[in-house]
Amino acid sequence: AILGAFDSQFLALPEEVLVTVMRDHQKYFAIQDASGKLLPHFLAVLNTDSDPQGLIRHGNERVLRARFNDARFFWETDQKKSLLERLELLKHVTFQKDLGSYYDKTQRVQRLCSWLNEQLKQRGVIVRPGVVHKAACLAKTDLTTELVKEFTELQGIVGGLYARVQQLDTSLPEATRLAIADAIYDHYKPESTDDSVPRSLEGAVLSIGDKADTIAGMFALGLVPSGSKDPFALRRQANGIVKVIAEKKLPLRLRELMQDARTGYQKSQAEKRFVDDQKYLESIETFFRERLEFYLRDVCGYAYDVVKSVLGADSDDVVDVLARAEAVKRVLHMPEFQAIGAACKRMRNILRQADEKGIAPATSAEALPDSAQEEKDLFTYLQQSGAKVEDYRKKKEYLPALQLLATAREPVDKFFDKVMVMADDQRVRANRLALLRTLLKEFSTIADFSEIVTEGKG
Template identity: 60%
Template sequence: MADFLLEIGTEEIPARMIDSAREELAKRVSDLVQRERLAEGVHVESYSTPRRLAVVAKSLRTSQPDVEEQLMGPSTKVAYKDGEPTPAAHAFAKKAGVDLNAIEKVSTPKGEYIAATVARKGRSASEILSELLPKEINGVYWAKSMYWRPGKTSERFVRPVRWMVALLDNDVVPLEFDGVTAGNRSRGHRILSHGVVTLPDPSHYRDTLAAAAVVVDRKDREYKIRKALDAATRTITGARWREDKDLLDTVVNLTESPSALLGSFDPEYLSLPEEVLVTVMRDHQKYFAVEDAGGKLAPHFLAVLNTNGDPDGLIRHGNERVLRARFNDARFFWNTDQKLDLRQRVELLKSVTFQKDLGSYYDKTCRFQKLASLIAEVAMQAGITVRAGVVHKAALLSKTDLTTELVKEFTELQGVVGGLYAKAQGERLDCNQEVANAIGDVVYDHYKPVSMDDSVPRSIEGAIVAVADKADTIAGMFALGLIPSGSKDPFALRRAANGVVKIIAEHKLPISLRTTFDDARTEYKGSEAELRFAADDKCTENIAAFMRERLDFYLREVKGFHYDVVNAVLASNADDVVDAIARAEAVTAVRGSEDFIAVSAAFKRMKNILKQAEEKKVHPLMNLGEDVASVRFKMEEYEKRAEHPEEAALIRAFMDVSPRVQAAVQLKSYQEAVSLVAGLRKPVDAFFDKVMVMVDDEQKRTARLLLLLAIVSQFEIIADFSEIVTERT
């Protein structure tokens, strides 16, 4: 057995791409060695720094095991004629490398064929890795990749490959990728090492590079950075660095030998909003913020270095100087922006394009302001307290910060700046400070959530404005035919739709998805944008399918419901997010009971029978021309004509349970409703044990089909129980 090391050395890789590429490369190597029978259950370790991706696969076979396999040839009718081998038989024997006498006859479902058992000698691991790894390396996905040699016939990679290491124990694997030949020589830290590092074998990979000032394990670098940040912060009494996972992930992938330094800035800059200061430090300089014991921002910052320190303070002074300039810019833009209040900026939105075919942000604001008011009205009718005036004004002002100098310079502050300005300009907006703060919070939050891990807007007004904004975008893009497909979603419509579902779910907004998006589409009527909409008007159906998919994702991945529960609930109704969650919770609560499992299996049987009847053109609705609602009221008539006592018993049980289920559904008491449905187990089981539905007698068959149809249609308002997976199904 042998260990294998692959290291790909490059120019600096963008930090955001490293983690996924490292994991993919590790998986590709693992799959390769298992597929080629070099290992079973191989243990793979993966490493990365800004300049390298590496994989160590342990305990590989040095060669494939020899195997015997049976090669199939032509049929015996083709291989033999008059008992003598034909040219086809000779050709097969030559191809298989065996004598004609070694050929055997094999019977298969398709007839009799000739075959040969041949021994395949295993290839060496070095030969296999040398041949197949270049394809795996070239197959690693990058959001952006490049050529770095003349001509476009060479391989692409994220950055130019400068060296490669491929070792099987202490032997070099003759691997080549785009003109770079693998060896046993890696590279140490650019500044803190002498450059070239010779690796004796895979087991010494980490230690050898550590001696060259390179920490190859991502987890080790994160630990080292945390310890360095802690140590630097302890020099200030009562201070602590502000945890920021995304920033930490970034600096981990920007360094090979990290350390940290503490810098300071003039406390006068603390007069600027904290969000502005932190954004400048975090997004523009990759600095960690420092806060005091009360959680307030302190006039200090922490920078992570890719070196062993700053003994003379030169790096610290340089960072402080750069940060001071950035803070001065922010303060200048803040003061400049106050010359116009947000109301005056509404008109300026006419010159800011939202989307080339959907008009300006002014057009968008007018549309979703009306939509937000409609949603607010629905919420209020449902008994939810909503400040309609706050919704109306916040929607109007929500995009105005796009015209500010601060957002132009620091685009990450979009929305945040608008919220801060609304709070700061209360009197100028003709409202008291309480209302100004409420409007500011709505504007501040209305882009939320930016991911499923992000929080939703804090207030009900913010939730309504955020839903209206996202719905307007989705409706317009779908009407243009710009529908996400596969991995392509240039307008982040999936993220917007996920946000709509999450907001409605967490704020329990009693709104219909279909109505909301129909209203959003209606706001485009008569506009220039409508003239550019797709000719086939399938917008409503496409959006409904899209939102069902997003709701499905939310229920499974975020709420954790089992897939068959989600299928059952959404098959009934995927239009009301809050209601779907309640029904999924109810089904989940009783899903494991014996009665429910039995009834679910029976529902599947009922639907199969009804489908069979429809295929045979004996569907009850076709025979009687009645709708399902009218059939329910005639169960007593069918009970009188029932041939079997089990049939009459099921009718009585259904008639008894049906109104109670309806009452429970009306009160949204879905768990009670599902339990009542599960209580039908005994009469349902008895019915199917004794009664044949698809009989020749048309009157009896129709009555029994109508009974099944009534049961299925009545209880499908909760969920399609036939979707529940049981042992019986």
């Protein structure tokens, strides 16, 4: 390895630019002091043992100096035109050949972010709408800058840096201007499962809006990722949406988000090429369910059957799915739930077989005069505990709800031990099928327990 140096005057450039040049373009290591401040030195790892005359070091320093001079030139040239003045230039930057320009995208994202602000406000989460609107307006303008054309990996970051130094609208308080700059800087985040989410709520809203708009447009055109093919990185962007919603604990539903994202394309040139609404929603729901499954398993580390069971109940509200997964994980070791998992599988099979034979359950279950005692006991359990479970569920208190459901084991076991569901008497049989259907529905509001692996954890 060779330790090189560069002129400290280059430290006037943003650290992000210098590190990108050194790390990504020259494959050097940037060097910081103990406090994390960048020093005017770099480390180059070379496949040579020595450099006695310093020729290799000087050569590397010369190359780096040229790259830094280019970066400084681009930075200074870009300042001659403000981000706001660059907005019109986005009309000439193509987003996707069928989906228009980045100017069109900017307008859609602004509209979608306004919708997101309103949804969050209705659910008690306050976002500064002016910050989001201005950040969404300027977020893509750095695509027209020389610095981003040269260092494409800095898109978003450059916009945030320029927004900070250009002061934007001087009538705004400094804190607001900085908040706009930060939201622009962060809006591509997270770019991987290891990357952090945007720092602010405003940055989070912009990040979600930008990604949802891209996914909606591509899916509406039928450009769905398949196998290893994902040319528009839609999986990564959907992973980003899930991670932001999860970590910021945002009360958003994925279906609503993606429905509204699609409406942004109404009356556009691309709309006549779109797949129908039903096909769009079905493919979007399948796609996001896969992304949510990936997040729960690979990022959060939940067991396969926990993930399958909670997604089997509902996979639309990310924060709620996580809360249910945590509750299920905590009760899964209980023998009651192993037994209930087996009972749910049995109920599902009986109901499926009855359906295949054209045997319908009664409209609702009741305690018939000639019902077996075990049947009456199970019906009584449902009446007494069902309302309490529902009350817990509405309050999202999933652990006590599951602990209450665990008490169903005894009446369920006795019912299956003593009662023949498919009785000869049509009225009795229909009533028992209705009882099983009601019970299965009761169990499946938090998690689909028929997905639980009852022998050995998966």
